[in-house]
Amino acid sequence: MHAPLRLAALLLLVSSSAFAQGMDPWAVDPVQPEQASAPALHRPSPPLPEPEAPPPERWSTGARLGAELGGGMAGTVLGGVVGGAGLSLLGLTCFGHGGFIGDSTCFWAVAGAGAILGGLVGMPLGIRWGGRRAGGNGSALAATVGIVGSLVAVGLVLASDHPERAGFVALSAPLLGVVGYELTARGPRSARLTPSLSLSPGGGALGLRARF
Structure with a gap:
């Protein structure tokens, strides 16, 4: 009987001393987790510029002139068809609603004018198109x-x-058009160097980029 009484008195004494100091003797002090260090911020690398499409290979002079002349003729035909078909709708006004009040000459004159105008517009565009395909860089x-x-x-x-x-x-119209296109053609561009800066999480790089 004396041993349990002594144990109870000892526990009561320890509890009262702990409460006097503002501590819970039965509470387990939790382990404080270490403060997670903030991840290092890295500046994202800027997107690299997309490589430009290489210019078409420059053909020989004879082949290039043939391509320009052929493109001019094709543009003339296509422009003439489009222009003639477009103005032929206007040529329908030569005919009245109550009957034939004009003649076919009016209609064909309007349609022919549209074909001529369309051909004149399509010829330089066709020359430029053919020249571009052959590696030329003249002016339309x-x-x-x-x-x-x-x-x-x-x-x-x-x-x-x-x-x-x-x-x-x-x-001679397509020939003179080709001559004008060729006279304004520029030679191949020389290489041009520009500084280039690249940043990545591992560091940065500084160099030169060439354009041909």
Whole structure:
């Protein structure tokens, strides 16, 4: 009987001493987790520029001139068809709702004018298209100037004593267009160096980038 009483008195004494110091003798001090260190912030690497498509290989002079001339003829035909079909709708106004009030000459004149205008627009565009495919880099505006020059020559021939030669002069239009395109062609571009900076989580890199 004395042993249990002594044990109870000892426990009571320890409890009262702990409560006096503001501590819970039965509470287990939890282990404090170490504070997680914040992850290091890395500046993301900027996206690399997409490589430019290489320019088409430059053909030989004869092949390039043939491509430009063929493109000009194809553009003339396509533009003539589109222009003629478009203005033929306007040519329908030559016909009245109550019957035939005009003649077919009116309709075909309007459609023909549309075909001529469409062909003149399509020719320099076709020359430029063919030149681009062959590696050329001339100007479509210069091709247009050459074509307009041939039209001026056609007008002068029509006003001369030999108007029958105007058709032959008109055939020079695509040739003069090709000449104008070639005269404005620029040579191959030389290499150009530009500084390049790349950042990554592991560090950075500084170098030079070349454009040809």
